[in-house]
Amino acid sequence: MFETVALGRRCGDKEYAELAPQLRMRLFEAQRQCRERGIPLLIIIAGIDGSGRGSVVNLLSEWMDSKFVRNHVFWMETDEERERPDDWRYWRCLPAEGRTGVFVGGWYGPSLRLFCCGEIKEHEFCARMHHWRGLEASLADSGMALAKIWLHLDKKTHDRRLKKRLQNREVHHFTPYDKKTAENYEGLAGAASKAITLTDRADAPWIIVDAADANYRNLAVARAVIGAVERTVAARDAKAARVRLEEDGAADDITREGVISTLEAIDLSAGADHAAYKKELAELQSELRELTYRAYRKGISSTLVFEGWDAAGKGGAIRRLLAGVDARISQVIPVSAPSDEERAHHYLWRFWRHVPRAGFVTVYDRSWYGRVLVERVERLTPREDWSRAYAEINLFEAQLTARGNILLKFWLHISPDEQLRRFREREEIPWKQYKITAEDWRNREKWPEYMCAADEMFLRTSTAYAPWNVIAAEDKKFARLSVLRACRDALRTALHRPRKALRH
Structure with a gap:
């Protein structure tokens, strides 16, 4: 899946200086549109270790109106989270109408790391992915804009960055699985490929970004978020038209002649x-x-x-x-x-x-x-x-x-x-x-x-x-x-x- 992504795409500093202000304004305008139309925006930033997930989150906070943006990370579960259903920790953080939530790793992070480290079997991993697919369908159908972004690196770039970060002591492991996944490129990439295949939907598609070049990565992420908002605005307009037709049409026949009720x-x-x-x-x-x-x-x-x-x-x-x-x-x-x-x-x-x-x-x-x-x-x-x-x-x-x-x-x-x-x-x-x-x-x-x-x-x-x-x-x-x-x-x-x- 990732062979066509890691093609060494680059964006020079001069080109970036020209494009960045334009995309920043479009992103700000997309956020304003979300606020005016009451659209909740959820951005999931996942990716290979060393691909710049933290930098992307910081960029979004800089390019968007940070008053209406909340960033959430899901590392080790707290006792409060562990004692409730899996979804609880995510539902309580979902953005309200007009607000933006940025989930670092989102609900995919824990499952990817557990599968990569052999802690869960393939059938359980697939079951989790189908569950998240269903959750995303519900959120998208309710009018939420979903931007799912996977930041990818080829193995050579990943290994080089990991080695450099280890030398400079820049690697921070927040869960017991971080070190294992950081050192298991093939395992994490394989798990991600399976997850993306199982959860890619028309109303919540995955955008896979070549993250080797920071300039190219930043522009691609901004375009992905803008695209998610535009897709949701179009879906909302189409739904509004359907609702008007329903209201103009015959009344809903809520009674059923000849059917014996349970009651x-x-x-x-x-x-x-x-x-x-x-x-x-x-x-x-x-x-x-x-x-x-x-x-x-x-x-x-x-x-x-x-x-x-x-x-x-x-x-x-x-x-x-x-x-x-x-x-x-x-x-x-x-x-x-x-x-x-x-x-x-x-x-x-x-x-x-x-x-x-x-x-x-x-x-x-x-x-x-x-x-x-x-x-x-x-x-x-x-x-x-x-x-x-x-x-x-x-x-x-x-x-x-x-x-x-x-x-x-x-x-x-x-x-x-x-x-x-x-x-x-x-x-x-x-x-x-x-x-x-x-x-x-x-x-x-x-x-x-x-x-x-x-x-x-x-x-x-x-x-x-x-x-x-x-x-x-x-x-x-x-x-x-x-x-x-x-x-x-x-x-x-x-x-x-x-x-x-x-x-x-």
Whole structure:
């Protein structure tokens, strides 16, 4: 792959002095366009050791408005990063709308070095590359500009530079693998060739730059970033045209005649033994307290998602559940309309921020499923965005369940008549009046649309590793006990499975 790159391309100082100011202005203009149009720009700088990655990062900070640029390096993982899914350390650093993020090595760096040093097998390396390809597809589809740049050197130039840097003591090894990869040119180049082949996409292509000459390298990097922005602007304009056609066309047929909904098959007559309720609740809470403590000691995290109809009893179920969990290792994330900061990022960003570390419990009171429920029904998001979200959510949840961690998804189901009764009760009881809003009544009018959206959500996101638990919640006590039993059973199962080790 790299034979046609390392051809000894050069740019003389005189030519560079003429071209550099022009490209610098074009790069600055591209950044300004990103800010005006709300485009997040992610630049990944990877390459052979000694190719000038640090110099390129410094150049970008000099040529662009550095107030809106954040540089990120991903060397040795911190304890906080190691105790969460692989993607967490990258998601939390992704740029917001109008901002630029520069990832040195990006998500490719660790995998390339581990594969080069023989720490992971080829099948695992390929699986990681396919995962990053999927992540980049999601980011690009959401409107992010992606510039992926590989700085390459031929072996002769690499060896000469390495020898010189060693003599001048300019080599700094930040991970145990740096020295090995620096001395294994063929291994790193081979790994990079495979990675580029597996992750090169039309909307996130790799730009391979001959980095032997600094002048040529700098100009090529600037052109690559400008090209990424121009490609994203064109894609956004094309998407806007498609959305206008969709809005002008026929309304989305969200109902399906003759199809029996998953929710319609739920037996809502199920009820608890009210006489034994308090005793069983206390026993379940006691079990949960012991099991969550054991999970904490073993490093097993739990992510619990609560969805369902308004007034279905989500809050009550969460309170009874957390009464059996040490408050020092648990948190509840109430999800409503996104803040300005959250709206400026990919819609999953705000949920990644709260992913629990090993041994901890996070409860989402409503969740990322708003993308395919309220945003779909209320037409807050174009069809192509919410329809793409099913696959994105499955990818996200696969990360949450990695290494034996727990993910439970609950849908609390009630009938329209029971919801109406509870709405009226809330209006009549002073200390419950804050729970009922005009929006609740408006959402109730779209019950059939929400039923259909929920049915498709179950179909597309109930996976082997993250199945949906649809709970009959007409009887609140039955629903609460059902939730606690599901959590207890999931903890028991997880504690008996062999625990996958945390990353090193």
